[in-house]
Amino acid sequence: MTSKVDLLDLDRKYLWHPYTQMKDFEKDNLLFVDRADGMFLFDSLGRRYYDTISSWWCILHGHNHPRIKSAIKSQLDRLEHVHFAGTTHEGAIRLGERLVDLTPDGLARVFYSDNGSTACEVAIKMSFQYWKHMGETERKGFISLERGYHGDTIGAMSLGGVPAFKGPFDALTFDSYRIPSPYCYRCPYEDKPPVELSDRQGIRSLDCSLGCLGPLEKLLADKGHEIAAIILEPLLQAAGGMIVYPVEYLKRLAELVSHYGIHLILDEVATGFGRTGRMFALEHAGLTPDFLCLSKGLTAGFIPMAATITTDEVYNAFYADYREGKTFFHGHTFTGNPLASAAALASLEIFEQENVLHGLQDKIGALQSGIKRFKKLPWVGDVRGIGMVAALELVMDRKTGIRFPPEKRVGQMIYKDGLKKGLILRPLDDIVYLFLPLSVTADQIEDILDRSLEVISGLSL
Ligand SMILES: Cc1ncc(COP(=O)(O)O)c(C=O)c1O
Numbered sequence: 001m002t003s004k005v006d007l008l009d010l011d012r013k014y015l016w017h018p019y020t021q022m023k024d025f026e027k028d029n030l031l032f033v034d035r036a037d038g039m040f041l042f043d044s045l046g047r048r049y050y051d052t053i054s055s056w057w058c059i060l061h062g063h064n065h066p067r068i069k070s071a072i073k074s075q076l077d078r079l080e081h082v083h084f085a086g087t088t089h090e091g092a093i094r095l096g097e098r099l100v101d102l103t104p105d106g107l108a109r110v111f112y113s114d115n116g117s118t119a120c121e122v123a124i125k126m127s128f129q130y131w132k133h134m135g136e137t138e139r140k141g142f143i144s145l146e147r148g149y150h151g152d153t154i155g156a157m158s159l160g161g162v163p164a165f166k167g168p169f170d171a172l173t174f175d176s177y178r179i180p181s182p183y184c185y186r187c188p189y190e191d192k193p194p195v196e197l198s199d200r201q202g203i204r205s206l207d208c209s210l211g212c213l214g215p216l217e218k219l220l221a222d223k224g225h226e227i228a229a230i231i232l233e234p235l236l237q238a239a240g241g242m243i244v245y246p247v248e249y250l251k252r253l254a255e256l257v258s259h260y261g262i263h264l265i266l267d268e269v270a271t272g273f274g275r276t277g278r279m280f281a282l283e284h285a286g287l288t289p290d291f292l293c294l295s296k297g298l299t300a301g302f303i304p305m306a307a308t309i310t311t312d313e314v315y316n317a318f319y320a321d322y323r324e325g326k327t328f329f330h331g332h333t334f335t336g337n338p339l340a341s342a343a344a345l346a347s348l349e350i351f352e353q354e355n356v357l358h359g360l361q362d363k364i365g366a367l368q369s370g371i372k373r374f375k376k377l378p379w380v381g382d383v384r385g386i387g388m389v390a391a392l393e394l395v396m397d398r399k400t401g402i403r404f405p406p407e408k409r410v411g412q413m414i415y416k417d418g419l420k421k422g423l424i425l426r427p428l429d430d431i432v433y434l435f436l437p438l439s440v441t442a443d444q445i446e447d448i449l450d451r452s453l454e455v456i457s458g459l460s461l
Helices: 004-014 066-076 090-102 116-133 154-158 163-172 211-226 247-259 312-318 338-353 356-376 410-420 442-457
Strands: 033-037 040-043 048-050 107-113 141-145 177-179 227-232 263-267 291-294 306-311 380-386 389-394 431-435
Touching: 048 442, 066 338, 090 107, 090 306, 090 338, 107 116, 107 312, 116 154, 116 227, 116 263, 116 291, 116 306, 116 312, 141 211, 154 163, 177 211, 211 227, 211 247, 227 247, 247 263, 306 312, 338 356, 356 380, 356 389, 356 442, 410 431, 410 442, 431 442
Parallel strands: 141 177, 141 227, 227 263, 263 291
Antiparallel strands: 033 040, 040 048, 107 306, 291 306, 380 389, 389 431
């Protein structure tokens, strides 16, 4: 049998990991994960680690949930895969019905793909083609937010606003309009320091005049009729730095774009399926977008799958005799995969049968009040959170908010120290966050916060 050490050497020889400078692992080993259960990952020596980032924000009900496993196993005996053009199957149909049921009235059609980037690509392309079909050919522009993130494919990346991810590929991306991020902690629009107004669930409410929407108002007044769509992550810019923003911002933005007839694309790839305390973050603002992008938690993290849900109005603009050339020519090999559909249906059953959203409210309260303890640490500049997500922004100087130099690699230090304390922490630069599975218990939240406090307070910065 190949030993763990040999396998790690083979990894070094053959593999290239995502978002990873492979040279970092020239001497250090990658964490070799052998198995998982509930909140924990176990390495080959049986040491356990809390999966505090839900394995890149997708695990919902814990690893290894018996109901999801059994749904996948029975589906495996029936139909593992079939292409989704000209064929269909029960799981995809039932899941489509459930998704339309769960999402706001007006969202009526489900288009499947297989990851968060493609969910957004589909929305972008559908919106673009919709305006062509409607004869509004001047509507070609897209608006997105600084610090927004919608994936790594070229279309999604074109509308991304995280410089580190996009910078090297700038010349490859298409032009679009970028508006400021509602980044309250680093707000250049208000004179006063940010006032903490979030409730027990972390829902931020208005404590400002929304000056950061000024550039959008101006842009729409100048070019509103040339814009096809705006894309954003509702209430939480996740990869951009776990930036939690006020619900009024989202409502006002939606009003503005609706006034100009522009499509609203809500990217709930990260926030969907309970992460913010409601099934979808849009519910906090009472919105119905033109496109809703889902992935990650859709299958509770078991199998890749994505869905872009849109309105009958959009669907009908493509519904025509073939010769009219209105077909949506887009699709992926694993569109609507039956195993993924079975996992997603089982996950939605768990939401219902285990009353997950109801049970979440006290856990969210515990997380959001517990994270406040970190405020006393000298290098914690901001503490923020929403639902099952909580974040600390570490800074060199609290008064000025000045960041640590990137070469200090604060995030990397925290990752390594976290492992020693049995935590998988994977900061976004200097932003340390918890993105907890919904199944975490109150005791586990306490334990995770205690361990994280030891990690952060023990840093020698
Ligand atoms: C909001 C959001 N959109 C899109 C994506 C891209 O998803 P994927 O990595 O599955 O392509 C992510 C991934 O983190 C995300 O957080």
